[in-house]
Amino acid sequence: MSPFRRLLLWCLLMFGLLFLGARQQGDPIENDILAMLPSMQQDALTTQALERLQHQLGDKSYLALESPTREGAVQAGKTMLAQLTKASEAFVEVHSADTLDPQAWYRFYFPHRFGLLTEEQRRLLEASNLDPLLQASLSQLYSGFSLGHSALVEHDPLLLFPAFVQGLAGQQQLQSDQGILLSxxxxxxxxxxxxxxxxxxxxxxxxxxxxxxIDAAATALPQGVTVLRAGALFHAAEATASAKREISLIGGLSLAGVVLLVLLAFRSLTPLLLAMLTLLGGLLSALVCTLVLFGKIYLLTLVFGTSLIGIAIDYSFHFHAERLGRKETAGTTLTRILPALTLALASSALAYLALALTPFPGMQQVGVFCAAGLSGAFITLWLCFPALGGRPLPEPKLLLAHQWLQLYHKLLASRAVWALPALMLSALLGLGLLQANDDIRQLQQGSEQLTQEESRVRQLLAGGTDNQFLLLRAGSQQQLLQVLESVQPTLDAAVKAGELQSHLNPARYLPSIARQQQDYQLQQQIYAGGLELVADSLGLTTDVATALAGEYAAAKDAWILPEAFFASQLSGELRALWLQQGQQYAAMVLLGGIRDLPALKQRLAALPEVQLVDKVGDISALMAHLRQMTLALLAVALTLALLLFSRGHGWRLALLMVSVPALAAALTLGLLGWLGSPLTLFHSLALLLVFGIGVDYSLFFARCEQDGERVMLAVCMSAISTLLAFGLLALSQTPAIHYFGLTLALGIGFTFLLAPLLHVLKRN
Structure with missing residues (x-):
């Protein structure tokens, strides 16, 4: 195929990619960090519970308006509430204290009062001890706030019902004033x-x-009021802004470094323009292939993808370095280096595609993005350079490359060669210092200020709600309520032990029929055998006592049923905690302010019917498994590379070629150990790419038949551009990107230092 036809074919391919990209609908950028996480294999009820909880809590934000005085806080809350209520284009709902009429609680529960008791009331009645209940009732009746209770005593002589309603608040210590929730x-x-x-x-x-x-509403607040924020909104917005900054900074600096590098090395605009064309083909291929396969591109993928600039341009470096001082056509040069470039593309692309094989959506995208980008850059080189390569460049002074290679000759000929075993021993010692950390929360961490604000708001909300929750199952609604009641003492004990700050159990508001029947039987001591004593002690007339006995008898089967409770306004957000899948029922118990998760897990282990759903913990465990699997995959890749290279280069040279990335990986892990960096999945994924890129360097030096100055120049430029890309990733504020970039920067650096040894050893 003629050079012109190749160029025409490339133009058609690029137009085709543009057409495919333009056909994609909707916003192409995905900001949801959770969408990048591995999908867990869960049963239908667990999946439904996770989705319900995410829908219920994921799109909620919390504001705390701190003021030195109670009046100031109330006024700030009312002002902010009024301002945000007007912003209907931004918020579906804005509220503070529960707007439900407090009397609604009394109206709903009062007809069922003979089957409702607090734990303390139940304990006293089980011991047939009416005296404390009588004394408490008399104390309330003769207090200054007895007007309401004196009217109630004719229907609830021991005033058991008000204590039950007050107990529904559980551990909540929040207050309400003029419709504003206060803490x-x-x-x-x-x-x-x-x-x-x-x-x-x-x-x-x-x-x-x-x-x-929110910002506009905050401007209307009086001076002295501090606004604290919590919720996914603020973390997502911060992550979006951070990713956009890093894409611009890392991509811009990497591109500027590559431009400067090309101009310094080749002193011509032609190599620079061809290098930019290579990047254009690579980035367009990466973007379109990712969009077609996934529908959206994660912001984190784009941050990782900026490193493609430093790798995709390597093919252009090798092409121009091979043409230095040689009077031959661009097509001839390309034909000579094409086998080595093809093998280099295969090794790098396979290393990236190994990321795509992991059950980690974020890394799958990164793998496809970079593999497609490298393929696009290679195709651009193959189709465009024969026509656009121009005249051969004059041979520059390759003195630096020559002197660099001479250093390796002197190193192997001197006693300094023993520095290599010393380095390996140091790496082994560093490996012993490595500590694994697979916590998924390192994927994205908020700023210190936002983290502190969120922690403060959670404290004000009496613990809020954690990611972990309990899931309990049963074959019927009443069985489920009994299971929920059985776990209540264990959770109360966890609160007393300081392992947990609060918990929200639906059974607190909806007791089972069995519990209501039990409480009804216990109150028989009051309304049957003890009614005369109660009436005499409280001064009730005979007519009132007779009416009380009749009300008690009439309420024998007046139980609260789930259908009635969830149809009422009282159920509120509790509806989201009640699940059904076919004939199976389940309910969630929300946990707030978990302070000692291992101790809580150990306490709950004694309850086999309780499932602690810990998505963060489950994903972290999966990441640990993936980390181990990736390191094992690296060992397999090294073995396969050894077998592949042995067929064309012999066992000795093949072993040396594979030793370069292997030693680079070992030295990188050792240095990370000395630096105190934790070992994560992102480190092991980066090591896969160290292998893919490092094998390229080994391959070019191993296939160099004559002087290695041109290869040295090309590899040096390639390493510098790659170090620019990944070294800048190491500066990222996102820990996952930082670990990935740091590992790659160290690994590529060590590979560059070790690879020239192949040329020296081969010639000796």
Missing amino acids: PTQGGWAALLILKGRGSVFSPAAQQQQLAA
Whole structure:
């Protein structure tokens, strides 16, 4: 095929990619960090519970308005509430204290009062000890706040019902004033607002609308009020802004470094323009292939993908380095180096595609993005360079490359060669210092200020709700309620032991029929055998006592049923905790303020019917498994490379070629151990790419038949551009990207230092 036809074919391919990319619908950028996580194999009820919880809590944001005085906090809450309520384009719902009429609780539960008792009341009646209950009732009746109770005593002589309703609040210590939810602080009071956003918090447009509405409302607050934020909205917005900054910074600096590198090495605009063309073909291929296969591109993929600039341009470096001082056509040069470049592409692309084989959506995208980008750059080189390569460049002074190679000759001929075993021994010692850390939360961490604000808001909300929750199952609704009741003492003990701050159990608000029947039987001591004593002690007339006995008898079968409870306004968010899948029922118990998760797990282990759903823990365990699997895959890749290279280069040279990336990986892990960096999945994934890229360097030096100055120049430029890309990734504020970039920068650096030894050993 003629050079012109090749160039025409490339243009057609690029137009085809542009056409495919233009056909993609919707916003191509995915900001949801959770979408990048591995999917867990869960049963239908567990999956439903996770989805329900995410829908219930994932799009909610929380604001705490701190003021030195209670009045100031109430006023700030009312002002902010009024302002945000107007922002209907940003928020579906804005509220503070529960707007439900407190009397609604009494109206719903009062007809069922003979089957409702607190734990303390139940304990006293089980011991047939009525005296404390009588004394408590008399104390309330003769207090200054007895007007309401004196009217109630004719229907509830021991005033058991008010204590039950007050107990529904559990451990909540929040207060309400003029419709504003309040929490005491060390220096005053805080008003708490709960916002439900319109649209996903991971949508940039929704983020901007909601944040703008909050900022505008905050300007109306009086001086001295501090606004604290918590919720996925603020983390997502911070992550979006950080990723955009890093894409611009890393991509811009990497591109500027490559431009400067090409101009310094070749002193001509032609190599620079061809290098930019290579990058264009690579990036277009990467973007379109990723969009076609996945539908969206994660922001984290784009951050990782900026490193493609430093790798895709390597093919252009090798092409121009091979043409230096040689009077031959571009096609001749390309034909000579094409076998080595093809093998280099295969090794690098396979290393990236190994990422795509992991059950980690984020890494799958990174693997496909970079493999497609490298393939696009290679195709651009193959189709465009024969026509656009231009005249051969004059041979520059290759003195630096020559002197660099001479250093390796002197190193192997001197006693300094013993530095290599010393380095390996140091690496082995460093390996012993490595500590694994597979916590998924390192994927994205908020700023210190946002983390502190969120922690403070959680404290004000009495613990809030953690990611972990309990899932309990049963074959019927009543069996499920009994199971929920059975776990209540264990959770109360965990709160007393300081392992847990709070918990939300649906059975607290919806007792089982068995529990209601038990409480009904216990109250028989009051309304049957003990009614005369109660009436005499409280001064009740005979007519009132007779009416009480009749009310008690009439309520024998007046039980609270789940259908009636969940149809009422009282159920509120508790509806989301009640699940059904076919004939199987399940309920969630939300946990707040977990302080000692291992101790809580050990306590719950004695309850086989209780499942602690810990998505963060499950994914972290999966990441640990993937880390081990990736390191094993690296060992397999090294073995396969050894077998492949032995067929064309012999066992001795093949062993040396594979030893370069293997030693580089060992030295990298050793140095990470000395630096105190934890070993994560992202380190092991980066080592796969160290192998893929490092094998390229070994391959070019091993196939160099004559002087190695040109190969040295090309590999040096390739290593510098790669170090620029991944070295800049190591500066990322996102720990996962930082670990990935740091490992690759160290690994490529060590590979560059070790690879020239192949040329020296081969010639000796």
